[in-house]
Amino acid sequence: MSLFQTLSGVFQAGKSQPSIKKPTISLRPRPKKYSKPKRQPVLDLRAVQEAQTKAREIILEAKDQALKIRSKAEQDARVLQNEFSQKQIELSRKETEIARIQASNEAKERFLTQQQTQTDTKLQEIEKLKQKYSAQIQKVASLSKEEAQKIIFNNLEKRLEAEMARTITSAEEKAKEEADDKAQEILVNSLKHGATDYVSEYTVSTVQLPNEESKGRIIGKEGRNIRTFEQATGVDVDLDETPGEVRISSFDPVRRVVAKTALQRLLADGRIQPTRIEEYIQKAKTDIEKIMFEEGKKLCHAVGVYNLPRELVAKLGEFKYRFSYGQNMIAHTLEETKIGIALAHEVGADADIVRLGCLLHDIGKVVHDEEGSHVELGVKLLKKYNIPLAVIDCVEQHHEDKPFSSAESVLVYVADAISGARPGARYENYEEYVKRLAKLEEIATSFDGVAEAFAIQAGREIRVVVKPEKITDEGVAKLAFDIKERVRNEMTYPGTVTVTVVRETRSTEIAK
Numbered sequence: 001m002s003l004f005q006t007l008s009g010v011f012q013a014g015k016s017q018p019s020i021k022k023p024t025i026s027l028r029p030r031p032k033k034y035s036k037p038k039r040q041p042v043l044d045l046r047a048v049q050e051a052q053t054k055a056r057e058i059i060l061e062a063k064d065q066a067l068k069i070r071s072k073a074e075q076d077a078r079v080l081q082n083e084f085s086q087k088q089i090e091l092s093r094k095e096t097e098i099a100r101i102q103a104s105n106e107a108k109e110r111f112l113t114q115q116q117t118q119t120d121t122k123l124q125e126i127e128k129l130k131q132k133y134s135a136q137i138q139k140v141a142s143l144s145k146e147e148a149q150k151i152i153f154n155n156l157e158k159r160l161e162a163e164m165a166r167t168i169t170s171a172e173e174k175a176k177e178e179a180d181d182k183a184q185e186i187l188v189n190s191l192k193h194g195a196t197d198y199v200s201e202y203t204v205s206t207v208q209l210p211n212e213e214s215k216g217r218i219i220g221k222e223g224r225n226i227r228t229f230e231q232a233t234g235v236d237v238d239l240d241e242t243p244g245e246v247r248i249s250s251f252d253p254v255r256r257v258v259a260k261t262a263l264q265r266l267l268a269d270g271r272i273q274p275t276r277i278e279e280y281i282q283k284a285k286t287d288i289e290k291i292m293f294e295e296g297k298k299l300c301h302a303v304g305v306y307n308l309p310r311e312l313v314a315k316l317g318e319f320k321y322r323f324s325y326g327q328n329m330i331a332h333t334l335e336e337t338k339i340g341i342a343l344a345h346e347v348g349a350d351a352d353i354v355r356l357g358c359l360l361h362d363i364g365k366v367v368h369d370e371e372g373s374h375v376e377l378g379v380k381l382l383k384k385y386n387i388p389l390a391v392i393d394c395v396e397q398h399h400e401d402k403p404f405s406s407a408e409s410v411l412v413y414v415a416d417a418i419s420g421a422r423p424g425a426r427y428e429n430y431e432e433y434v435k436r437l438a439k440l441e442e443i444a445t446s447f448d449g450v451a452e453a454f455a456i457q458a459g460r461e462i463r464v465v466v467k468p469e470k471i472t473d474e475g476v477a478k479l480a481f482d483i484k485e486r487v488r489n490e491m492t493y494p495g496t497v498t499v500t501v502v503r504e505t506r507s508t509e510i511a512k
Helices: 005-017 045-141 145-193 213-219 220-233 253-269 274-302 310-320 329-347 351-360 374-384 388-397 405-421 431-443 472-492
Strands: 207-209 236-238 245-249 451-455 461-466 499-501
Touching: 045 310, 045 374, 213 220, 213 253, 220 236, 220 253, 245 253, 253 274, 253 310, 274 310, 274 329, 274 351, 310 329, 310 351, 310 374, 310 451, 329 351, 329 405, 351 405, 374 388, 374 405, 388 405, 431 451, 431 461, 472 499
Parallel strands: 461 499
Antiparallel strands: 207 245, 236 245, 451 461
């Protein structure tokens, strides 16, 4: 049953009232036994009113709900209508844009077709003119097409040959001039960057004595002090060479400086005995190790390197007390690294690789516990600490033990040569110097046709005089090349060696 049917029943119930039957008077005699009639139930008007009120409230609430539902439905319909309108507008705009693009593409296609047609027409015209002139040339000259082309090209080549030669010569001269100037500028700037406060040192470790009595205390009873000192330091102590001083000798400069430091402190203390000797030597070793680490760190910071392993920094610090041909290795490394960095910036190479390559190129010289050349030992040490391969290549190739693999390797080699070969940088043993000069002359004179050879400029140039009847002018250049190759392959030398071959003929007549 629906709500409206229920409410209609309630309203009908409220409107209909129960009928009360009126008593009727009957003329018939009253029966002997009278029975009281039953009482009819009375309808509760209050309950009816409450039901009517509730029904009205339900109806009003239902109407309110119906209005809300209708309002929401109309609102949703409006939103959907607006969205539909927007979609229609956007779709119309896109269709317009697509139509415009299609029209533009069609116009471009028509233009390209027109251009292609014109190009084809012009090519056909050119081909016709080419055939026409070719026929005329063949008719006039009675030559084929290939013969005419050959003649034209030969004439053109002859006319341009002189001009080409002049152009090539001029370009070569200009390149040489600019190359010399640029090379000179690069080297000057590099050497300027490589200027350092260090100088080469040619010193012997000596300790000044306060008095002659100190020698006796150093020797000790039955020589026990000096024996203890020499055994603990690994050096030789000479007390008889010069009055007033002690000379300390050892092939290991670090040992010498430890011994010198310990002896100076013992002399200042005055109490020289085996126990105190060992104590002062151990303190000196610790102090020198700290000094070497600080020097290594200072060297790294001076060239802009901050991330090396601590062990490598300590190894670099040993350069402070080590020398190569009389050149202090810290001075050489600092100078070479600055030169290498400057060269790298000039030629556009990787400056960071050159920086590390120059800094670490001689680190194998402070590896003492293994056998091998300083190049091999340095490469092995750097591989242990996972140094980049490009840097290891620079170290491995800086003496040309292996072919150069990069521009950075060449720059490390050049910087090392500049630092080591500059005047005053290194001290050379006289015997080694004489041997190198003799070897140069021996190599030159070993070639057939050489009359004399002279090593000059401290072994940086070899002058070769040849027999003109055996060596031609063309053979002079080949001989110079062959001598250069043998010098480079068979000798070790700082810097470069210039080979100059001289050939001359003389004719003498005497007038009487």
